[in-house]
Amino acid sequence: MAFLDIDKVVFTYPGRPPVVDGVDWRMQAGEFHCLLGRSGCGKTTLLKLAAGLLRPQSGRVVLRGEELAAPGPQLGFMFQAPTLLEWHTVLNNVLLPVSLQRKPTAQDEQHALQLLQQLGLAEHAQHYPRQLSGGQQSRAALARALILEPPLLLLDEPFAALDAITRAELQDDLLRTCHEHGTTVLFVTHDINEAVYLGDRIALMHGGRIVGDWTIDLPAPRTQSMRHGAEFNAYCASVRAAMDGAST
16 A cells, blocks of 8 residues: 555646646655656645645545545645744744644653754754744754654745755755654655655656656765766756656
8 A cells, every 4th residue: 555645636726727637646655756847737736635735626645545635743844935933933933833733842842952953953943033044944944844743744845945055955954854754755846956866756747747757766865976976867867858858
């Protein structure tokens, strides 16, 4: 049984052709999947369907054997904007998903501090978002997404607004942290290089459908030096050719 089973899913906004058109996609536990495509191809809508934020008109989304009806603590989210609450400290922002369910305990605070330590933010725990750089805010948002230890993490172009150096650092932080926690990841991006670097598998979307599928067999853990290697660039070239071909 697949960990996440997206089974012949169709979703249409009123008065438009299908945005997601019969997508079949399966993920196993612990895998890191990248959903790649140009703007408007349907990848963010598919992510929302996988999150239970939208309901398909036909087909179904099954998580760990149960049809997904709504978001819950089994899911963690991270979007392009960190959306931290300006009036909360970094620590309290990380604890927000816990606070929405119950009063955080000392154990919860310790867990949050451990996440911040892993992401290089321990010394900023009592700072406010306005005191952080863009990269630090993204790290805080990642810690918040992981605080409930969700088995599935859904990310929608979370590093797109960052500079190249910070983006590379966050990619490494994400890979390391998700590996340590055994988290399954579905990551939406339009960046081929990012998808090849992060993904165990890549799905290419075009016109609401999956039109390409790659298993990325690069050594783990990934290192930035791999980006200069022949194998990495061969994967990038293959995906680029498929993306260009789908658009013609």
